[in-house]
Amino acid sequence: MERQGRIIKSISGFYDVIDQQTDELVRTRARGNFRKRGIKPVVGDLVNYENSGDLGYILELLPRRNSLVRPPIANIDQAIVVTSAIEPKFSSNLLDKILVNIEHNGIKPLIFLTKTDLISLTDYQSLKDTLRGYQIADYQIFDDQDSYNHKQLQHLENEFTDKVTVFTGQSGAGKSTLLNHINPDLNIATAEISQTLNRGKHTTRQVSLFELSGGLVADTPGFSSLELIDIDKDELPTLFPEFLKYSPECQFRGCKHVNEPGCMVKEKVNSGVIMQSRYDNYLYFLNEINSYKKRY
Ligand SMILES: Nc1nc2c(ncn2[C@@H]2O[C@H](COP(=O)(O)OP(=O)(O)OP(=O)(O)O)[C@@H](O)[C@H]2O)c(=O)[nH]1
Ligand SMILES: [Mg+2]
Ligand SMILES: [Zn+2]
Known part of the structure; x- marks a missing residue:
């Protein structure tokens, strides 16, 4: 029987699909004809699949609303742009570049400030003023001085319901730390990926979506710089x-x-x-x- 689902994980040729109707997790393979046509299913893809016993088969990929290349992930609703006050130091240039890339992909950005415990109150106040300036762009800002306080996290989590959310931002900004604060059971490794990235290894770390607060969420590997890929001066x-x-x-x-x-x-x-x-x-x-x- 043909069913509909979403790929949440991809591991060596297998795709784990969550069924849209039953919420059941099904391991699948893609039919050979995808490869022939040069189409590769990615995490976030909506698919038609059939479930025949232990292993399901992906029959068709539904059209993507949007997709990112690094990391490969599709159909994203929003991005939490994790932005640190220091280590790495806040840069409005980098933040705006990240925001522009997100907008280019038709994804809604939200800004989350971290590491305010490492700066003076004066520096915090001025950073907060800067971030308030983004409200004119209708961006939601999470800028409490105590980044990981319960109320602010609750507020952020409320945004996840029925959406696909990616955490993005500079390496070391605190994406994985933030996710661990939201749900300690996730137990994501922190503060090590950036070092691997610098050595040029494991740059294509596996991305997967996991269920959190009634939505799907993905951590992504950070970056240290960014290019404005595919954006022309008119756009x-x-x-x-x-x-x-x-x-x-x-x-x-x-x-x-x-x-x-x-x-x-x-x-x-x-x-x-x-x-x-x-x-x-x-x-x-x-x-x-x-x-x-x-x-x-
Ligand atoms: N003092 C302080 N340290 C923080 C805060 N948030 C994160 N850190 C630390 O910053 C380091 C990097 O955090 P990660 O969560 O690994 O950063 P990341 O954004 O996931 O980095 P990549 O995975 O490399 O992209 C870790 O040592 C964290 O403990 C914060 O609000 N305050
Ligand atoms: Mg991380
Ligand atoms: Zn003008």
């Missing part, structure tokens, strides 16, 4: 939600908010409604995209 301004909000009021249709007169985005930057740092990073990324073009 870039649309990946800043607060720019998108004001661009209909720009004098020119298709305004890129650079040198055009009557630009409402620039006006909102000047009046402090849009953060200067977001705008500066936008110009920086535009430059970067132009320099990729020259390189290739």
